[in-house]
Amino acid sequence: MKKRTSKRILSALTAFILLSALMTSCSKDPVAPNEEHNHDDPAKVALLFIKGHYHGTQLHAHDTATVAVRMDGRFIDPETNALLDKAPVVTLEQGSDIYQLQIKFYAADGDLLNGEFLQEAAIHQFFFLPSVTGVLNYVYKDDRVGFTGDFSVLQTGKELSLTASLRHGINKTVQREWNDVKYNTYGSEDFKTVLQLKTVAAGAHDHE
Amino acid sequence: MFFATMMHLYIFATMVHIFDRYPSCLIGLLLAGLLVPLKVAAQKEWVPSASSVLDTVLLKEIRISGRKDPRVPVNVLSGNALSSRSGQSLAQVLQDVPGVSMIQTGTTITKPVINGLHGNRILILNNGVKQEGQQWGAEHAPEIDPAIAGTISVIKGAAGVRYGAEALGGVIVLDVPPLPFGKPVSGEAGTVLAANGGSFGGGFTLRSGWTSHPEWAWRIQGSGKKNGNFKTADYFLNNTGVRELNFSGEAGFRKGRWLITAYGSYFSTELGIFSGAHIGDTADLKARIQHEVPFEKGNFSYDIDAPRQQVVHRLYKTTVQYQFNDSSRLELWYAYQEDRRQEFDLRRAGRSAIPSLNLLLQTRSAALHWEQKRHSGWQTAAGATASYKANHNQPGTGVVPLIPNYKYMEAGVYGIQRMIRRGYELEAGLRYDHHYLNALGTRPFYRYVNDAGATVPVNEAGSYVKEVYYYGGERYFNNVSGMLGLRWKLKAAWNLSTHIGMAWRPPQVSELYSYGLHHGAASIEYGDSTLKGEQGYKWITTLQKQYGRLQLDASLYTQYIGGYIFLQPQRVYEQTIRGAFPVFRYQQTDALLSGLDLTARYRLWPALAYELRAAFIRARDIQQQRYLPLIPADRISHVLQYRFKEGQRINTSYIQLVSTFTARQRRYDPGSDFADPPPAYHLLHLEAGTRIYCKHHTLRLFATVSNLLNTSYKDYLDRFRYFSHGVGRNLQLRISYQF
Numbered sequence: 001m002k003k004r005t006s007k008r009i010l011s012a013l014t015a016f017i018l019l020s021a022l023m024t025s026c027s028k029d030p031v032a033p034n035e036e037h038n039h040d041d042p043a044k045v046a047l048l049f050i051k052g053h054y055h056g057t058q059l060h061a062h063d064t065a066t067v068a069v070r071m072d073g074r075f076i077d078p079e080t081n082a083l084l085d086k087a088p089v090v091t092l093e094q095g096s097d098i099y100q101l102q103i104k105f106y107a108a109d110g111d112l113l114n115g116e117f118l119q120e121a122a123i124h125q126f127f128f129l130p131s132v133t134g135v136l137n138y139v140y141k142d143d144r145v146g147f148t149g150d151f152s153v154l155q156t157g158k159e160l161s162l163t164a165s166l167r168h169g170i171n172k173t174v175q176r177e178w179n180d181v182k183y184n185t186y187g188s189e190d191f192k193t194v195l196q197l198k199t200v201a202a203g204a205h206d207h208e
Numbered sequence: 209m210f211f212a213t214m215m216h217l218y219i220f221a222t223m224v225h226i227f228d229r230y231p232s233c234l235i236g237l238l239l240a241g242l243l244v245p246l247k248v249a250a251q252k253e254w255v256p257s258a259s260s261v262l263d264t265v266l267l268k269e270i271r272i273s274g275r276k277d278p279r280v281p282v283n284v285l286s287g288n289a290l291s292s293r294s295g296q297s298l299a300q301v302l303q304d305v306p307g308v309s310m311i312q313t314g315t316t317i318t319k320p321v322i323n324g325l326h327g328n329r330i331l332i333l334n335n336g337v338k339q340e341g342q343q344w345g346a347e348h349a350p351e352i353d354p355a356i357a358g359t360i361s362v363i364k365g366a367a368g369v370r371y372g373a374e375a376l377g378g379v380i381v382l383d384v385p386p387l388p389f390g391k392p393v394s395g396e397a398g399t400v401l402a403a404n405g406g407s408f409g410g411g412f413t414l415r416s417g418w419t420s421h422p423e424w425a426w427r428i429q430g431s432g433k434k435n436g437n438f439k440t441a442d443y444f445l446n447n448t449g450v451r452e453l454n455f456s457g458e459a460g461f462r463k464g465r466w467l468i469t470a471y472g473s474y475f476s477t478e479l480g481i482f483s484g485a486h487i488g489d490t491a492d493l494k495a496r497i498q499h500e501v502p503f504e505k506g507n508f509s510y511d512i513d514a515p516r517q518q519v520v521h522r523l524y525k526t527t528v529q530y531q532f533n534d535s536s537r538l539e540l541w542y543a544y545q546e547d548r549r550q551e552f553d554l555r556r557a558g559r560s561a562i563p564s565l566n567l568l569l570q571t572r573s574a575a576l577h578w579e580q581k582r583h584s585g586w587q588t589a590a591g592a593t594a595s596y597k598a599n600h601n602q603p604g605t606g607v608v609p610l611i612p613n614y615k616y617m618e619a620g621v622y623g624i625q626r627m628i629r630r631g632y633e634l635e636a637g638l639r640y641d642h643h644y645l646n647a648l649g650t651r652p653f654y655r656y657v658n659d660a661g662a663t664v665p666v667n668e669a670g671s672y673v674k675e676v677y678y679y680g681g682e683r684y685f686n687n688v689s690g691m692l693g694l695r696w697k698l699k700a701a702w703n704l705s706t707h708i709g710m711a712w713r714p715p716q717v718s719e720l721y722s723y724g725l726h727h728g729a730a731s732i733e734y735g736d737s738t739l740k741g742e743q744g745y746k747w748i749t750t751l752q753k754q755y756g757r758l759q760l761d762a763s764l765y766t767q768y769i770g771g772y773i774f775l776q777p778q779r780v781y782e783q784t785i786r787g788a789f790p791v792f793r794y795q796q797t798d799a800l801l802s803g804l805d806l807t808a809r810y811r812l813w814p815a816l817a818y819e820l821r822a823a824f825i826r827a828r829d830i831q832q833q834r835y836l837p838l839i840p841a842d843r844i845s846h847v848l849q850y851r852f853k854e855g856q857r858i859n860t861s862y863i864q865l866v867s868t869f870t871a872r873q874r875r876y877d878p879g880s881d882f883a884d885p886p887p888a889y890h891l892l893h894l895e896a897g898t899r900i901y902c903k904h905h906t907l908r909l910f911a912t913v914s915n916l917l918n919t920s921y922k923d924y925l926d927r928f929r930y931f932s933h934g935v936g937r938n939l940q941l942r943i944s945y946q947f
Contacts, residue, residue, distance in 0.1 A: 026572075026596050030613040033650040034603035035676055043654070043674075071654065073783035081656060108654065108674045116557040169486060169554060171504065184495045185503040188554075189488020 043071045043108040045191060046078055047164070049090050049151070050100040059100055065090045069193050071108075087196045092136075094153035095202030101138075103147050103164070105191070114147055117166070117190075121145045124190070125170050127183035129163040135199055136162075138178040146178070156201045166191040283308075283761075286359040288860070292897060292910045294942055295400035295409045295433050298332070298354045302380070305362050306821045307763070307805035309840040313347040314482040314928040315438045315448050315935055317517075320350070321925065323364055323765060324801050324825045324839045325377025328716055329742075333371070333381045335471055337525055337543040340571040340597060344611070344718040346927060351521035351547055353454035353475050355411050355431040358385030364763065364805070366746035368689040368711025369637035372593060372620050376711045376744040376769065384471065387425035387460040391417040398908075398944030400433065404935060405448070406508065409433025428457040436510040441920035441936040446506035447480035447513055467529040475521040480512040485931045486554060490781065490788050490882075497883045497930045514552040514560040522546045536580035545571040555606075565610060566602035571595055587626040594619040599717075601649075610726070611717045612649025612680050618642070624691075635693035635707075640686075643714050647680035649721060679721060685714040685741050701756050706749040715739040719773050719794045725784065732782050733775060734793045742796075743770040759809040765802065772799035772829070774836070777880060799836055801827040819847040826875065834877050841873040841885070841924050852898075861898035868893070873924045883930055886922035891915055910942040 046068045052061035067088055068078035075084040092099055103126065105113040117124050126146020130136050135155045141148040146166070169187030170176075176186065283305045293301040299310035299318035309321045322330050332339040332350050341351040354360060363379040371379050388394065393416040400409045411431030418424040432453045437444045456473035484502035487493050496503070525543040532538070547570075550563035573595035581587045597616040601609040624637035652674045658664050691709040698704055722735035748765040776795040781788040803825035811817045822844045827836040849864035873885040897910040918937040922929040 026598075026615075028615055028617070028644070028646050030598070030615045030646055030648045030680070031600045033601065033609070033613050033648055033678075035650055035652075036601075036603070036605055036608050037652075071784065073788075108652075119557055167488070168556075169483070182503075184488075184492055185499065188486045189492055192489065192491075 037108075041071065041107075042105040042113050042191070044076075044106040045069045045193070046104045046106070047193075047195065048100075048102040048104070049092070050102060051093070051097050052100065053097050061100075062097070067195055073193065087194065089159075089196045089198050091198045091200055092151065092153050093200055093202050094156045099151040099153075100141070101149055101151055103166075118142070118145060118147065120168070122172055123170055123187070124166065124168050125172060125176065125186075126178075127163075127165050127167065127176075127180055128178050129165070129181065129183065130160050130179065130197075131162070132158055132160040133179075135160055136197075140178060144172060144176075149178070153199045156199045158199045160197050160199075162195045162197050164191075164193050164195060165189060282364075283362045284359055285361075288897065288908075288910075290354070290357065290360065291398075291908055291944060292895065292912070292942065294355060294398060294411060294944070295402070295407070295431075295940075296354070298350050298352055298360075298380070298382075301354045301360065302362060304821070304845075306761075306807050307364055307803070307823045307825075308362055309823070309843070309925060311346060311838065312923065312926040312928070314485065314926070314932070315445060316450050316479040316481065317347050317349045319343075319346070319348075320380060321840060322362065322378035322380075323767070323803055323805070324827050324836075328374050328713055329376040331367075331371050331375045331379045333379065334473060334523055335382065335384045335525060336527075336541065336575075337523060337545070337573060338371070338374075338595075339521075339523075340545045340569060340573075340595075341519075341521060341547045342549050342567055342569065344716040347481075347517075348549070351475050351477075351519050351549075352382065353431055353452070353456075353473075354382065355454065356384060356429060356456040356473055357382035359383045364765070365707050365748050366691070366709035366711035366744055366767070368709060368744075369622050369624060369639040369691045370589075372622075372639070373618065373641055373643065373687070373711075374713045376713055376742065376746075376767075384456070384458060385415070385427065387427060387458060387462075387469065388415045388417045389425045389460070389462050390419070390422040391415075391425075392419065394947060396944055396946045398942065400940065400942050402435070402938055402940040404938035405435035405438045406510070407433060407435035407940075409435075409452075423461055423463045424459070425462070426457070426459040428455070430455045434510065437506055437508050438935050439508070440933040441915075441918045442933070443501065444506035444508055445482050445484070445502075445932055446504075446509075447483040447511075447516070449510050449512045450477065450479045451512070452477045465531040467527075467531075469525075469527045471523075471525045471527070473521075473523045476519070478512060478518045479516060481515040481517065482928055482932060483513070483515070485928050486515060489784075490790060493882055493930060502932055514554045516552050518550040518552070518563075520546075520548045532580075534580065535582060536578065539577045540575070542574045543572070545569075545573075547571075559606060562604070562606060563602075564605055564607045566605050567599060567609075567611075568602055569597065569599045571597045585628040587628065588624070590621075590623040592619070592621045608651050608724075609649060610722065612647040612721055614645060614647035614680070614717055616646075617644045631697050633693075633695040635691070635695075637691045639689040641689070641712075643685040643687075645683040645685075645714070645717070647683075647717055647721065648678065649680050650676055650678050651723060653677050679723075679737075681737070683714075683720075687712045687741065687743075701753045703752045703754070704750070705752070706747070708745070708747045711744045711746070712741050714741040715773055722794065725789060731775075732784075732789045732791045734791070736794050739773060739794060739796060740771050742772055744768070757811045759807075761805075761807045763805045765805075767801045769799045769801070771796045772836075774829075779879075797829045797831040799827060800830050801825060801836075801839075815851050815853070817847075817849045817851070819845075819849070821845040821847070834880075835875045837876075837880060838925060839873065839875065841888075842871040844869045857901050859899055859901070861896075863894075863896040866893040866895070867891070870923065885924045886929055889919060889921035889923075891919055891921070892917055904947065906946040908942075908944045908946070910940075912938075912940045912942075914938045914940070 046066055049065045050061045051063045052059050066078040068076045070076050075087050107113055121143050124145050128138055135158045137152045137154055139150045140146055165183055167187040168190050297318045299320040302308045302320050307323050310318045311321050311326050312318050319326050327343050334352055339352055342348045361381040367375045367379050395414040397412040409432055413429040415427035434451050436449045437446055438448045454475045458469055458471040460469040523545045525541055527541040530538045549567045551565040552560060553564040554560055575593040577591035579589040595618050599614045601613055620639055620641040622639035627634045654674050656664050657673050689710040693707040695705040719739055720735045720737045722733040726733045744767055746767040748763055750763040753760040773794055773796055775792040778791040778793055780791050782791050806822040809819040824842050825839055827839040829836055845868040847864055847866050849862055852861035868891045870889055872888045876885050893914045894916050895912045900907040915937045921934050923934055
């Protein structure tokens, strides 16, 4: 009887040792990680102020001033990617021209991401908050998303900042103005930057 | 600390003497305690107060101390205590145990907190197997259904010797009911309905022996629930629905001295995360905190959208037990666990349907445990444990993983010796653990290069390129734990026990390797790959009176944790393309936690009983002389219970009113959190229950109204308190039929 018991215990212990051996024989190396790309994160945003006027619905552009922001929120030279100390000042002239603001989101590999936002236009909207009211006016040109829209100058001789904030998860059945001061209570933020602007009187513009 | 503890021992001894001779003193003290929340309630007109979803359990069912380990305080929940909580999460079920609270991420994610510690500082045992999930995240609830358990025990001591690493704050043990060998078919079916959230669910248990083969027995169990958006006192919380479906089963063979069992459990949940908590940058967060309530009021819906979580946890275990002649027993088990966690965020271009986090954790573990109980009063237990874990980020998320892939192996041996004498019991134990971690992760880094490919300073012209960086490596951890316990039988019903235990835990991969933006927390977090393990020493002294008109359980504890790992605010913001986020770094310090857990029950008349539950905790970072964050505020509950006369068919009928007062957490360093702790709040809950017998059938009924006054409140331990309030009034009905 005693012998049988010992035999059983021995079997149990053998099973345990086998299990332990099975476990320790497993690899110590983790599975090689898969290289994931952050599809959601733009690496660079370019804001183009295109000066011009309309012929019908066609914009006749003259000059373009571009402000570029990189993924850590800092301003860079749009041509050389060199880091800038501060936000470049964009000068806007009052007159018969408007400034079409086109905003372009680029991935790290240079792909344009705007389509991803416009595909979900129903929940995305850009807001633009000037630090001084009554100086600028803005009209959405793309179903209230704000990737394309026109600024016009109402007052000259002003230096102001312009907060540009792209929000998602917005209920757009409610009409919200481009400069709604409660913008940061709608949905959540995709992108934010603060631009520096200066408005000046109209200069001579030779139209060919 | 030593002086303070000796003083408390002296106070305990004096309390025993006074209350034993003059029980009316206790009544006076308890009534005085009752006045505290009443006073606060009177002040409530100008202090926004709050409530919780707590309901209550039948008092007698929370047994104090006992069979798990007599020297360490153990609270055991079974029977009505569990039935009256069916359909709730593990953390919610444990809310009436003094010293246990819960940390929440909104209404849908709850994690138990024992004496101020949670997550990887407490252990959860699923039928004896350490639950292995992704417990490193505050927004990761334990992947377990409390309905699998016949009893749930909460061990508050540092039980590192018996259970190994991570048992710093305590252990939650879910024991399945014993198999019904030789018994006929029996079972239970029940349903749970709740008004708030339109919740409905149910569960069943079926078990049987085999009369022609008495050596065989089996049991199956299942539960499920569905709820929609919860409502606070004033508004709905959008996207707070939950769906859950769980099963477990066990079969056993018992012959002679052998018992062989096979057990399996399956847990699956899909839960929404309150959409109002989805924020961009810190400016968003501040705006929401100032507004106090969500900007967009919700409505009721069962729909669950992103952000949401889907979690499936499977456990399979087989056990072999052998009973020797000399009262000793040998147990060997092997278990396999699989935990799959998928988290879905609001993403563009249809990617909300692709998980942003997709983790598969597989764990194989085995244990050998031997114990002997001799008639001479000597008891010995010894054993060995081992486990092998593999964590794998599933490819295709399109998001850089938060934690790396890793392999983790651990092995431990332990021995515990007890000596039981007529007037006292002594216990000592020792354990050695060896752990091994091998992690490998990848993340992209960006830099500027010139035309030749060389890195250029950020202020010079260059092309912007992405590079892949690998991180991780091997780490080894070794630890020796010990414990010493004494139980002293003071008088017939009075016991005084004291227990000193060591426990430890190695750093988690998230603490070692976090890097970058944590969207859910709106913060940038950096890990530290050089972090060492935490080493905890907990001294807990408990005074108990287990029967009689007065029942008492008072535990005083002090815990020192060397190398306590926490997220230290760096008081700087990092600008990203999404806005500015505060920076946090994982750091280590030394922490000291002390507190008192009290449960006192007094039978005023044969049918009327009063119970006082209180929990106080003080926690400091003793290196920096600061308060530790997210420590539960002081809480006092009063319960008045009336038990109806026992009948032949209808019995165990009761009605009880519970008043719970949660103080404002004032032990807090200003500026260390996004918002100051919320004000104190006072809640009332009403519960009634009965049991109806008919031959061999039993019907159990419970009706509960939690947050009876529909109080609007915020709890300090709710991580979504920045955005919203807690759940409002909730009427719940539970019916179960046993046969």
